[in-house]
Amino acid sequence: MSEKEICLEMRDVCKSYRQGIKRVEVLHEVSLTVKRGEFVAIMGPSGSGKSTLLNIAAGIDSPDKGSVAISGKNVCTSDEKLLSKIRQHQLGYIFQSYNLLPMLTLAQNVQLPLRLRGEKCPSDWLDSLLERLGLADRAGHFPDQLSGGEQQRAAIARALITEPSIILADEPSGNLDRAAADGLCSVLADLCASVECAVVMVTHEPIAASWCDSVRVLIDGKLNDNVYQPKGHDLDGLNDFYQSCLLSS
C-alpha cells in the first residue's frame, strides 16, 4: 500500500504573545504530523494553546519559529495570494460558533466558499453532501430555523464543499448536547474514512475525543509525546491517559 499523503506538518513551532510588560510563550517546539484520512484530537487544559495551534496550522496566525506545511506547501513563507489559495482549496475550518450568515439559506451558506472563488457548485455534489449530513430537507431553511446540531452540520458541509484535504475544528461539539455531539463526531469519523479527509479537532470533551484515531495532549504549550488510540469509546482509558499526561508534564 502506498504511503499516505501528509496533509499537515508542523515542525518545532514556537509562539509567544506580549501580555502587558512580559512576553508569554504559548507554544513551545510543537511538532505534529497528520496524514490523509486521520482523525486527530488535541486535548488540554484551558489556556494551554490549543486554539493558537489551530490558528497557526490554518495560517491565520504565524509562528515565531518553526514551520507549517499544508499538503506540502509552507504556509509560513507563502505570500498572501498563495496563502488564500491554500485556504480556499486545501483547508476547511470549523469554528465553535458556526458563523453562518443569517440572511442566506443553509444551501447558500454551504456553497459560499465556492461562490467566493467564482465557481458554481455542481448540484449533485451539494445534494450528496447535504444528504450525507442529514440536511437534505433543510436546504431552504435560514439559520434561525435550524437546531444547533443542524447549524453545526451546515458548518461542516460548508467546510467540505471545496473538498479540502484537511479540516481544522475548534471545539465543534462545544455547544451541542451529548446526542448531537455524538452525531457530529460520527460524521467527522465517517468523512475521514470515506473521503480520506484529515481532521484535527480541538476538544475538551473525552466523549468527542473517543471518536478519533489518535489523541494528543497539549499542556502549557508543549505537545506531550504520548499518543492514545481510543478503542470503542472507552472513556476510562482515555481519562487515565489524559491524567497521566497531566501528571508527567
Ligand SMILES: Nc1ncnc2c1ncn2[C@@H]1O[C@H](COP(=O)(O)OP(=O)(O)OP(=O)(O)O)[C@@H](O)[C@H]1O
Ligand atoms: N492574540 C493574543 N494576544 C495575547 N495573548 C494571547 C493571544 N491569543 C492567545 N493568547 C494567550 O495564549 C494562551 C493560550 O490561548 P489559547 O486560546 O490558544 O488556549 P486554549 O488552550 O485554546 O484555551 P481554551 O481551551 O480556554 O479555549 C492564553 O493564555 C491566551 O490568553
